Amino acid sequence: MGRVLMIGAGGVATVAAFKIAQNADVFTEFMIASRRKEKCDEIVKAIGNPNIKTAQVDADDVEQLKALFNDYKPELVVNLALPYQDLTIMDACLECGCNYLDTANYEPKDEAHFEYSWQWAYKDKFEKAGLTAILGCGFDPGVSGIYTAYAAKHHFDEIHYLDIVDCNAGNHHKAFATNFNPEINIREITQKGLYYKDGEWIETEPLEIHKPLTYPNIGPRESYLMHHEELESLVKNYPTIKQARFWMTFGQQYLTYLDVIQNIGMSRIDEMEYEAPLADGSGKTAKVKIVPLQFLKAVLPNPQDLGENYDGETSIGCRIRGIKDGKELTYYIYNNCRHQDAYKETGMQGVSYTTGVPAMIGAMMFFKGLWRKPGVWNVEEFDPDPFMEQLNKQGLPWNEVFGEDLEL
Numbered sequence: 238m239g240r241v242l243m244i245g246a247g248g249v250a251t252v253a254a255f256k257i258a259q260n261a262d263v264f265t266e267f268m269i270a271s272r273r274k275e276k277c278d279e280i281v282k283a284i285g286n287p288n289i290k291t292a293q294v295d296a297d298d299v300e301q302l303k304a305l306f307n308d309y310k311p312e313l314v315v316n317l318a319l320p321y322q323d324l325t326i327m328d329a330c331l332e333c334g335c336n337y338l339d340t341a342n343y344e345p346k347d348e349a350h351f352e353y354s355w356q357w358a359y360k361d362k363f364e365k366a367g368l369t370a371i372l373g374c375g376f377d378p379g380v381s382g383i384y385t386a387y388a389a390k391h392h393f394d395e396i397h398y399l400d401i402v403d404c405n406a407g408n409h410h411k412a413f414a415t416n417f418n419p420e421i422n423i424r425e426i427t428q429k430g431l432y433y434k435d436g437e438w439i440e441t442e443p444l445e446i447h448k449p450l451t452y453p454n455i456g457p458r459e460s461y462l463m464h465h466e467e468l469e470s471l472v473k474n475y476p477t478i479k480q481a482r483f484w485m486t487f488g489q490q491y492l493t494y495l496d497v498i499q500n501i502g503m504s505r506i507d508e509m510e511y512e513a514p515l516a517d518g519s520g521k522t523a524k525v526k527i528v529p530l531q532f533l534k535a536v537l538p539n540p541q542d543l544g545e546n547y548d549g550e551t552s553i554g555c556r557i558r559g560i561k562d563g564k565e566l567t568y569y570i571y572n573n574c575r576h577q578d579a580y581k582e583t584g585m586q587g588v589s590y591t592t593g594v595p596a597m598i599g600a601m602m603f604f605k606g607l608w609r610k611p612g613v614w615n616v617e618e619f620d621p622d623p624f625m626e627q628l629n630k631q632g633l634p635w636n637e638v639f640g641e642d643l644e645l
């Protein structure tokens with residue numbers, strides 16, 4: 238049915254590749270391209286399908302991307318590299334007539350700033366080119382928006398209160414590790430909190446607001462209010478929302494490490510000079526520029542290697558309060574995903590799994606012609622029903638609870 242090119246060969250991309258390969262009736266031709274071709278080849282080897290093609294590309298370089306797109310001619314480019322590459326990949330898609338899908342909003346490298354404005358600015362260009370761009374199709378953002386769209390379509394006349402709750406109750410048995418790209422993860426968590434209330438955005442200190450929330454099959458976990466990009470599109474697309482917040486759980490040990498990392502300056506994202514030994518073995522040194530957080534990433538455990546010893550599960554969902562037929566209704570929709578199940582199927586842990594599976598389903602929706610309209614769209618702007626059906630079939634089944642106390 239379709240020719241897809243995936244960019245990136247990290248944890249999320251590995252899961253998406255397994256799932257694309259499992260759905261070969263939809264994805265008839267498949268190429269993986271990343272900064273290092275050998276990582277793409279490793280994925281192909283793990284899947285065991287030599288028909289999957291691989292290529293090297295620096296996705297920061299529009300000319301390299303154009304050469305690749307013109308050569309392979311994908312109908313859809315699935316961007317599972319880093320948020321820094323969103324705009325270069327969108328530019329190359331426009332120039333080569335390719336459609337686009339990603340899982341995280343664009344971030345400039347020198348500024349941890351989470352908003353859709355840069356990518357929404359491409360709406361006219363994609364519309365004029367007759368191309369579809371699907372933004373934020375992981376779990377959160379991604380399934381969180383699709384759950385909200387499903388609730389709005391089937392259960393509510395008006396949504397008033399939306400709380401997205403993201404719990405990782407897993408244990409990887411490392412002193413400190415992040416569950417996805419450490420640089421992107423630490424940038425996100427050390428930012429100020431932000432939530433929406435009565436038409437205004439309210440800023441908090443990083444992780445200032447927190448409370449225990451009870452997660453299904455897990456129990457109570459301390460949950461911290463954070464800014465998360467999907468709140469921006471959801472309050473725009475559902476104007477009846479009075480309050481929208483995002484909560485994520487962290488263990489005390491994780492937060493202690495994070496404090497130390499910040500206090501010793503290792504979370505800095507600006508360049509600094511470092512006197513480094515020359516590679517020629519002469520013992521001489523030279524000044525080089527490093528970004529402390531990128532250096533820290535190099536010494537932290539690779540999230541792709543956490544799966545084997547990861548036990549426990551994730552639980553991510555939406556807790557919604559609103560009105561149906563004039564009466565107040567509470568609704569909770571969620572998925573629980575066991576790290577070991579994800580590992581057995583794809584060799585990756587649950588956080589990569591819960592992101593890579595929705596990315597594949599979004600691509601499937603595109604190829605089936607169900608999510609295809611010229612312009613730049615957030616996931617909640619498409620019909621949620623066929624996507625929800627696939628979640629149940631592709632390894633991320635969902636559960637609904639009506640009329641219970643949401644604790645929020």
Ligand code: NDP
Pocket residue numbers: 244245246247248249250270271272273276294295296297317318319320322340341373374375376377378379416417418421540541588591592
């Ligand atoms: P990884 O760091 O594991 O993978 C990123 C991949 O992109 C790596 O293979 C990396 O290459 C490659 N890459 C980086 N820069 C370039 C470049 N310039 N050109 C080509 N390839 C490049 O990250 P994850 O798999 O953990 O995350 C992938 C994406 O998913 C991120 O954007 C992240 O923000 C997003 N995400 C979204 C979630 C959601 O629910 N919506 C949740 C979790 C993650 P190399 O291997 O050489 O380093």
